[in-house]
Amino acid sequence: MKVSNKVMVVTGAGGGIGRELVRQLLEKEAKVAAIIHKSGLEEIKSLASVYGDKISTHRADLANRADVEKLPDEIIATHGCIDGIINNAGILQHFLSVNDLDYEQIQRVMDVNFYGTLYMCKSFLPHLLNRPEAHITNVSSMGGFLPVPLQSIYSASKAAVKMFTEGLHLELRDTNVGVTIVFPGGVDTNLVRNSGIELEGVESHSYKMLSPKEAAAIIIKGMENNKYRVLAGNDAKVMDFLYRLNPKKATDIIANKIKTL
Known part of the structure; x- marks a missing residue:
């Protein structure tokens, strides 16, 4: 689905990939409803000063179903319709083993990463089905197919997003x-830089981190080309191949590549 003249909804719009998604969608002449929780309002306002009524800002805690369920009506009242959603928002867990995590932290990660994505899809899908064409893009993680050290709950939440999205694709294939x-x-x-994680060899070609600008461009291109599956970054591509070839070896490699501080 080409985004020009479409109304797109982006979660996690206050920073990082989300803010870049909003900016690049606007550059492609889409209208954007930017969903933020606690931070990023000033950055979004700066875009509004350039793009005017093509962008609207909506506050919601994605872990709160009532917050999410009110969004479609708000956005339709502003833009007239909804053509696509990009579920980008997500949080990491504290870098701790499952044994050391408390249930409150576990619940929050699952609520935002998985249930937030579920609430968005359930709330917006009836409206998307009424459009001539529409699209759902859900952002999982390399951690959704490959376990990351001391991120077991995060990986589980992103694996749930993976399977949910693939099931949704199956259900909607004839729509x-x-x-x-x-x-x-x-x-x-900032999510990565503030997490206390150090990647060995990040300057090497295979493991150099993407910029938010690069990641957002890959996501939008994948959506516009109606891709089933998008791997963003050389590390995701390499580890996806290795994990299919030898899951245990791939897990050992990622454990050796990542050191927690």
Whole structure:
């Protein structure tokens, strides 16, 4: 689905990949409803000063179903319709083993990463089905197909997004709604820089982190080309291949590549 003149909804729009998605969609002449939770409002306002009523801002805690369910009506009241959603928002867990995590932290990661994506799809799907063409893009993670050290709950939440999205694609294959699942590798965002994670060899060709600008461009291109599956970054592509070839070996490699501080 080409995004020009379409109304697109982007979660996690306040920073990183989300803000770049909003900016690039606007550059492609889409209208954008930017969903933020607590931060990023000033950055979005700066885009509004350039693009005017082509962008709207909506606050919602994606872990709160009531917050999400009110969004479609708000956005339709502003833009008239909804043609696509990009479920980009996500959070990492604390870098701790399952044994050391408390249930509150576990619940929050699952609520935002998986249930937030589910609530968005359930809330917007009836409206998308009424459009001539529409699209759902869900952002999982390389951690959704490959376990990451001390991120077991995060990986589980992103694996749930993977399977949910692939099932949704199967259900919607004979409809007007396309579905794309995205697996970013390392992306140089505040989420990663503030997480206490160090990647060995990040300057090497295979494991150099993507910029948010590069990641957003890959995601939009995959959506516009109605791709079933998008691997964003050389690390995601390499580890996807290795994991299919030898899952245990791939797990050993990622464990050796990542050191927690």
